[in-house]
Amino acid sequence: MSGSLEGQSVVVVGGSTGIGCAVGELAAKAGARTYVLSRSAHAPEGTRAIVADVTDAASMEAAFAQIGRIHHIAYTAWSRQGAPPLATLTSDHLQQSFAAKLFGALHAVRLALPYLDPSASITLTSGQVSRKYGVGSVLKGSVNAAVDAAGKHLAKELAPRRVNVISPGVTDTSQWGEPGSAKRLETLERVSAALPVKRVATPEELASAYLFVMTNPFVTGAVVDVDGGGLL
Numbered sequence: 001m002s003g004s005l006e007g008q009s010v011v012v013v014g015g016s017t018g019i020g021c022a023v024g025e026l027a028a029k030a031g032a033r034t035y036v037l038s039r040s041a042h043a044p045e046g047t048r049a050i051v052a053d054v055t056d057a058a059s060m061e062a063a064f065a066q067i068g069r070i071h072h073i074a075y076t077a078w079s080r081q082g083a084p085p086l087a088t089l090t091s092d093h094l095q096q097s098f099a100a101k102l103f104g105a106l107h108a109v110r111l112a113l114p115y116l117d118p119s120a121s122i123t124l125t126s127g128q129v130s131r132k133y134g135v136g137s138v139l140k141g142s143v144n145a146a147v148d149a150a151g152k153h154l155a156k157e158l159a160p161r162r163v164n165v166i167s168p169g170v171t172d173t174s175q176w177g178e179p180g181s182a183k184r185l186e187t188l189e190r191v192s193a194a195l196p197v198k199r200v201a202t203p204e205e206l207a208s209a210y211l212f213v214m215t216n217p218f219v220t221g222a223v224v225d226v227d228g229g230g231l232l
Contacts, residue, residue: 003215004030004031005027005071005072006030006031007031007033008031008033008071009032009033009071009072010028010035010071010072010074011035011037011064011067011070011112012024012034012036012037012047012073013052013073013075013076013077014037014038014054014075014076015036015037015038015043015076016038016040016042016043016049017173018171018173018174018175018203019076019173019203019207020036021036021044021203022044022203022206022207024044025044025047025207026207026208027047028044028045029046032071034046034048035047035048035049035067036048036050037051037060038052038077039051050063050067051063054104054107055099060107060108064111064112064115067115068115069115069117070112070115070120071119071120072120072121072123072214073108073112073116073122074123074210074214075104075108075122075125077105078100078101079096079097079099079100079101081093081096081097081139081140083139084136085135085136085138093139097139097140097143098143098146101144102143102146102147105125105147105150109122109154109158113158118160119161119162119217120161121163121164121213121214122154123163124150124151124164125165126144126145126147126148126165126167127140127144127169128144128168128227128230128231129141129144130147131231132231144167147165151164151165152165156221159220162217163220164213164219164220164221164222164223165223165224166206166209166213166224166226167223167224167227168201169200169226169228169231170187170191170200170201170228171201171205171206172188172202172203173203176188194230195229196232197228199228201227209224209226
């Protein structure tokens with residue numbers, strides 16, 4: 001499983017929009033049989049959409065059973081919780097954020113195990129705020145740091161299957177508002193000015209990092225920062 005996805009199966013969990021959608025599209029263009037799992041029926045061209053909810057084990061089990069043998073699984077699902085400071089942080093904020101991004105990832109990998117090829121790759125998604133500290137970032141920072149740690153533990157536990165984590169910086173997606181909205185433009189312009197590369201990432205640039213860890217058989221246990229120098 002080196003260098004090519006041609007004829008292999010790629011599963012993107014949470015791939016209806018944003019980075020996950022770009023991963024699915026790029027994998028399909030690389031010749032993979034690509035399946036996009038989400039609560040909607042939306043999927044990029046060249047992929048197959050399967051409706052599944054990461055918080056519903058039965059729906060995830062049914063989805064994996066439909067697919068059969070899995071060579072690569074990328075988990076990109078998340079929950080939009082904003083950045084509440086500790087004083088306003090609620091149990092619902094915590095539960096929804098961890099349920100979607102950490103617990104959902106662990107359950108998805110567990111349920112996929114019977115279908116994972118012995119040389120399969122697993123790619124989780126965290127974010128630079130796991131190691132970029134600030135006011136109002138305790139929720140996102142905590143869940144992303146937990147994903148970073150989970151990826152390294154799983155790389156040991158599930159070997160020789162490979163487990164890696166992609167840690168995106170700010171990326172031009174709907175997470176920052178609707179396309180063309182003043183809020184989105186202001187946020188992305190402000191972040192761009194502070195980055196060494198002077199711009200934020202595109203979803204396609206993040207997708208290429210997922211395909212890199214899928215196709216390089218010597219990469220495991222890595223947290224790959226794709227952040228335009230945001231951690232510097």
